[in-house]
Amino acid sequence: FFFFNDTATTEIYTEQIVGSVRCVQETGINAEYMGKQYLIQSRKIIMPPKKKEEVKKKVVLGRPGNTLKMGIVGLPNVGKSSTFNFMCKMSVPAENYPFCTIEPNRAQVPIPDERFSKLCEIWKPKSEVPATLSIIDIAGLVRGASEGQGLGNAFLSHIQGVDGIFHVLRAFDNEEIIHHEGDVDPIRDLEIIHSELALKDLQILQNKIPDIDSKIKRTNDKNAKEEKAVLDKVLELLKANKWVTAGEWNDAEIEILNRHLFLTSKPVVYCINLTKADFLRKKNKWLAKIQEWVQTNNPGPIIPYLSLIHISEPTRLLSISYAVFCLKKKKN
Numbered sequence: 001f002f003f004f005n006d007t008a009t010t011e012i013y014t015e016q017i018v019g020s021v022r023c024v025q026e027t028g029i030n031a032e033y034m035g036k037q038y039l040i041q042s043r044k045i046i047m048p049p050k051k052k053e054e055v056k057k058k059v060v061l062g063r064p065g066n067t068l069k070m071g072i073v074g075l076p077n078v079g080k081s082s083t084f085n086f087m088c089k090m091s092v093p094a095e096n097y098p099f100c101t102i103e104p105n106r107a108q109v110p111i112p113d114e115r116f117s118k119l120c121e122i123w124k125p126k127s128e129v130p131a132t133l134s135i136i137d138i139a140g141l142v143r144g145a146s147e148g149q150g151l152g153n154a155f156l157s158h159i160q161g162v163d164g165i166f167h168v169l170r171a172f173d174n175e176e177i178i179h180h181e182g183d184v185d186p187i188r189d190l191e192i193i194h195s196e197l198a199l200k201d202l203q204i205l206q207n208k209i210p211d212i213d214s215k216i217k218r219t220n221d222k223n224a225k226e227e228k229a230v231l232d233k234v235l236e237l238l239k240a241n242k243w244v245t246a247g248e249w250n251d252a253e254i255e256i257l258n259r260h261l262f263l264t265s266k267p268v269v270y271c272i273n274l275t276k277a278d279f280l281r282k283k284n285k286w287l288a289k290i291q292e293w294v295q296t297n298n299p300g301p302i303i304p305y306l307s308l309i310h311i312s313e314p315t316r317l318l319s320i321s322y323a324v325f326c327l328k329k330k331k332n
Helices: 007-029 031-046 080-088 114-123 152-160 186-219 222-239 251-257 275-281 289-296 314-324
Strands: 068-074 104-109 132-137 163-171 268-273 302-304
Touching: 031 104, 068 251, 080 104, 080 132, 080 268, 104 152, 152 268, 186 222, 186 251, 186 289, 222 251, 268 289, 289 302
Parallel strands: 068 132, 068 163, 163 268, 268 302
Antiparallel strands: 104 132
């Protein structure tokens, strides 16, 4: 017989088993077999459940801190500073000439969250401290910035410190607002920013690889070899004008990448600046082309908005920034 931890439980199950054996004997069923099955089932009831295996946390590309930093990026005169103003409720200069912004503007904005508001309503804390997002309005990027054109080097040093990118694209014509490239073409603008950041990462990487090669020759270090293998994969991507985010990476490789913080490893939220008419009717000749380019080259959320007279959904922009980093579930 199988005995349980206490006498009372053992006696109860013994009586039930004996009764079952007598029953099956009368019906001609194998009593020994049935008795064993009863014991097995009884033991399953009493035994504690197996400990669930812990799900390994997936390593995320990027290394955001407790306060996320998002940089507003784009060509000159596409509406970056206007976007910064309505998102942060500020009034920094947003003039009709290139490089109006030289030193970056910075602001810290609370993240709207219904869950936080509800918890505060229930518990009534003495102070309410919501999550915040740091937003940086960075000077316009131009073709050749990776080689020092425009404010290239200053721009790239500022964007190095952010966790993610708001890429502002101008999708409206206005003769009174000049465009640095001469005409409005958001696909061309996408390719300029995409290529310039990839070229800058390529320059940085080509300076790093010789040092790692030298270390491997001197010490034959295993970790250095693993790092070199990852950087070689990055090198092939950048030479093909592809971002780090386009690669397939395992957790160990992502941990190595997060030590280098490549510009092309940062997630992007695409902000499409429209006219009032296009925004209200929710149509624009560039939107389908932009979506196709983004899905093909560097996928990310696309948000049409209107910055000129502050008609938009700034709360959605802020919330999606958190969704990009898997810190908050994105609402459709």
